[in-house]
Amino acid sequence: MKIQDIQAIQLWLSAPKKIAIIPHRGPDGDAMGSTLALYHFLLKNNHQPTVIAPNDFPDFLAWLPGSETVKIFEKDTENCTKILEEAELIFTLDFNAFHRTGEIMEQTLAKLTAPFVMIDHHQKPDDYATYMYSDTSFGSTCEMVYNFISFLNKKGDIDKTIATCIYTGILTDSGSFRFPGTTGDTHRIIAELIDLGVENTQIPVLLFDNSSYSRLQLLGRALQNMKVLEKHKTSYTSLTQDELDSFDYVKGDTEGIVNYGLSIKGIVFTAIFIENKEEKIIKISFRSQGGFDVNQFARDHFNGGGHSNAAGGKSLLSMEETLNKFEDLVTKLTI
Known part of the structure; x- marks a missing residue:
């Protein structure tokens, strides 16, 4: 300073x-x-x-x-x-x-x-x-x-x-x-x-050890929804508003879930997509390991930003359209 x-x-x-x-x-x-x-x-x-x-x-x-x-x-x-x-x-x-x-x-x-x-x-x-x-x-x-x-x-x-x-x-x-x-x-x-x-x-x-039973069930659903793009060293998961509601979601319940995507062997880039119907957006969190810059990725494609290895963004598209956009972008990346 x-x-x-x-x-x-x-x-x-x-x-x-x-x-x-x-x-x-x-x-x-x-x-x-x-x-x-x-x-x-x-x-x-x-x-x-x-x-x-x-x-x-x-x-x-x-x-x-x-x-x-x-x-x-x-x-x-x-x-x-x-x-x-x-x-x-x-x-x-x-x-x-x-x-x-x-x-x-x-x-x-x-x-x-x-x-x-x-x-x-x-x-x-x-x-x-x-x-x-x-x-x-x-x-x-x-x-x-x-x-x-x-x-x-x-x-x-x-x-x-x-x-x-x-x-x-x-x-x-x-x-x-x-x-x-x-x-x-x-x-x-x-x-x-x-x-x-x-x-x-x-x-x-x-x-970290203060979760509700509903929060753990929500984590389980997020892990079930996880998809791995092994060729591109990428994983991602998603949670719709209906899924959040069905597990009595409260603020903070999705905190940290994105990090599970990096625990998979060989994965360098991961993301979580969370629907918010009230705000009419898909909220996105990105994480990476090593030199892949998720801050720049978020700025370039999802109106976001943050740090090199941890960033956020948002999408005004539907969940399906957002995930399709993400997969299309990933296939063009060199990771």
Whole structure:
């Protein structure tokens, strides 16, 4: 992060401020961990922070300290808009383009006059932030929040509560420390967080071993639907709205299912296609191993983006048409 940006933010934070903190739509562990870590840090420094999520976060993240204070924009748009308009400083975490918050919130953010601070690790950031900490080399925004607090010479403020939020985001976005963005520095930070009292044996249980029976049945259906294009080192699966409904789907139930496609020997590229009839889209998650860039693939073909080995996208076509398009594209790839 630029020294002049750090100094400017230090000046902004030298007196109590009303501050809004925003994660992306469909917030995951890194989005919620980073925003809540920053929330507790700012609260500790006598500011008035508010986390405003575009929509609901999954139940398996509801144990995070401070999650009960999070405002949901789509449920309370009028009040959330008022908070945003009154904010003196706005942090956007784990995303780098307003459209990642949804159409209505995107329009609201575009009208605000307060300075924005971006902390994010995705590629190709939009030019909206006054102060930017953007670096694709990091495996998680939570690791960047740890660094951000250190840049402000406030590392001593990181207590067990803040550490728990940061640990959660690093753990989830690193694929339990398996993804390429995990470095020696990542593990050194994790060691410091554990020394601060983070319950590193309990958090994975809360995140990964807390499924409903219906969620496991839904996983089974997704695995039954999986198709392997062995010649092209690709696999994919899909879930229709009817299938989601039949297994009492709740937000978060499909989290992580896409990764099963990479557990097949010889597979380098995988995807999951999930129908959302309410939004009239097919939501897509892409994953890869090695040098195949799913970020570019998502940008080129499915109005998406993300990281080199993990990205998302969407399709306005039917499920059948979307899957046919995907298979046709894959047959033309060199993987």
